[in-house]
Amino acid sequence: MTAPRSSTAQKSGSARPVPRSRIQKRNRQIILEAALEVFSTHGFRGATLDQIATEAGLSKPNLLYYFEGKEDIHRELLTQLLDTWLAPLRLLDPEGEPRTEIMEYMRRKLQMSRDYPRESRLFANEILQGAPRIEGFIRNDLRGQVDDTADMLQRWVDQGRIAPVDPYHLIFSIWALTQHYADFAAQIALIRGAGHEPHDGAEAFLEHLYSRLLAP
């Protein structure tokens, strides 16, 4: 209730006008859901508005009534994603028990890759292309968080509370191992066959791996 809703000045300034009605919010959400499906599998250029419109059950011009263009839809998806992306890193508690904290971070990342595989692939697509649209985020937001986390991990190493490991590579390894099950799910499914989900057994394996690695 901080901003007056009846104001006619919604277009002033450089910020995007906020959607107002309930139906607008709902349709934007439907479009974003469809766009996530399409962008995450085909990449930005590979995706077409036709595909997104069909997936959303709307007409192409109707999409462009809710968003300024293809780029706008994509940017909105990425923005939402990056918020979520930093969250697990922030949950690491410097006061907690080191191995428990790292293990829970790993589990949260694995769960994200299981519950939100499309978001993971959307992110992977961006990085593969050289991170043109999220370079700023990585350099300014992610990097700082990673540096802080690495410092914390190094302190734990120095205190002898976990085995000596390079903290950056430890973080990268968690990203690589957890995201792999989402990003390369197609390959895993083809190799393991129809009987398995890509993530089957992953948690047990990763727990085993990291408890072996981190035991002082």
Place this chain on the structure above:
Amino acid sequence: MTAPRSSTAQKSGSARPVPRSRIQKRNRQIILEAALEVFSTHGFRGATLDQIATEAGLSKPNLLYYFEGKEDIHRELLTQLLDTWLAPLRLLDPEGEPRTEIMEYMRRKLQMSRDYPRESRLFANEILQGAPRIEGFIRNDLRGQVDDTADMLQRWVDQGRIAPVDPYHLIFSIWALTQHYADFAAQIALIRGAGHEPHDGAEAFLEHLYSRLLAP
């Protein structure tokens, strides 16, 4: 010198006619090199013939003098790549010392991701998109190799020569960890800054990780 070069029957049969002259081979190679650069960063749809032509220093129609079309260039790149992709797996020796064999497989994969990062990203792009063009290869060639390797690893586990681990996840973990340094190089570079190469320290870390994991 096994095939007569003067034959006029080069177009017979369903196989692609083999390029003959030295300059043809050379130009095809130049085009493939340029195409690898472009396809690996932008994906199949994101890449344009214009980009590839510029990168190769040739005109667009000249590209299409050497290849039948965009798909043809891409297919040729993938075919070459997949050959290389299976090689390290085949080098695993069932008669060798288990931990040495696995460690060397990991090192070979890491070296491939360092020496051929574009090939790794080309492959990653295909898998991210659901492996539409290499489904057959994965199902028919890669899967069999992986099953055989997993059997071998399981025997080593049963004999107590390596610690008990799920052999499929062990293989996946090596893929994930080694390819990550090529596929996510842009992210790693932005986080670690200009002073580091993405692969710096990776080998030491992975050796440490796998010797801890596999010690019986």
Place this chain on the structure above:
DNA sequence: GTCTATACTCTGATAGAC
């Protein structure tokens, strides 16, 4: 708010001169 029709740009591919 939603649709049909359409404008305009980009891109893969071809024709044909040299």
Place this chain on the structure above:
DNA sequence: GTCTATCAGAGTATAGAC
């Protein structure tokens, strides 16, 4: 073998009726 010119189709975006 290589180039300029150009076509045909796909794809983003807009106009305007309803």
